[in-house]
Amino acid sequence: MNWKRAFRWAGAYFAWTVLFALVGVALAGGGAYLLAANATPTAVGPTTVPVPTSAGLPGLALLVAGVAVYRFGKAWALYRTLTGAVSEDVADTYDTQRVKSDIVSVLDDRLSDMQQDLQSVNREMRELKRENDGGVEGGSERGGGSF
Structure with a gap:
């Protein structure tokens, strides 16, 4: 005091x-x-x-x-x-306002990290999907795909 x-x-x-x-x-x-x-x-x-x-x-x-x-x-x-x-x-x-702002700051950081992780996972999933789509089309050209 x-x-x-x-x-x-x-x-x-x-x-x-x-x-x-x-x-x-x-x-x-x-x-x-x-x-x-x-x-x-x-x-x-x-x-x-x-x-x-x-x-x-x-x-x-x-x-x-x-x-x-x-x-x-x-x-x-x-x-x-x-x-x-x-x-x-x-x-x-x-001070409740200070504690509240500290908690919000930590949550913002965590949400930002999660958003970045989700974006990188989505990019990897699109790349894998492109690779798989490209591989199926290539297999049908070789004559081994559809009936």
């Missing part, structure tokens, strides 16, 4: 992962905000600590969904770009 194609596929992978990362971070950030907004401040000793409540469960779900979107998107981007790059490289390696 040449460097231009590799760079293009690497760029596509980067773009897809950045897109899914942005969506995942947005979801996770929204979930973290909802989780923090629904936390109840509780005094633990001399400090106040926010403790999440059940009202923050949608925020937790969004946070988990954001991480899942990022992980899934990264795996999907790898699969998509890797399979695309490999199939493109294999398509160049096994």
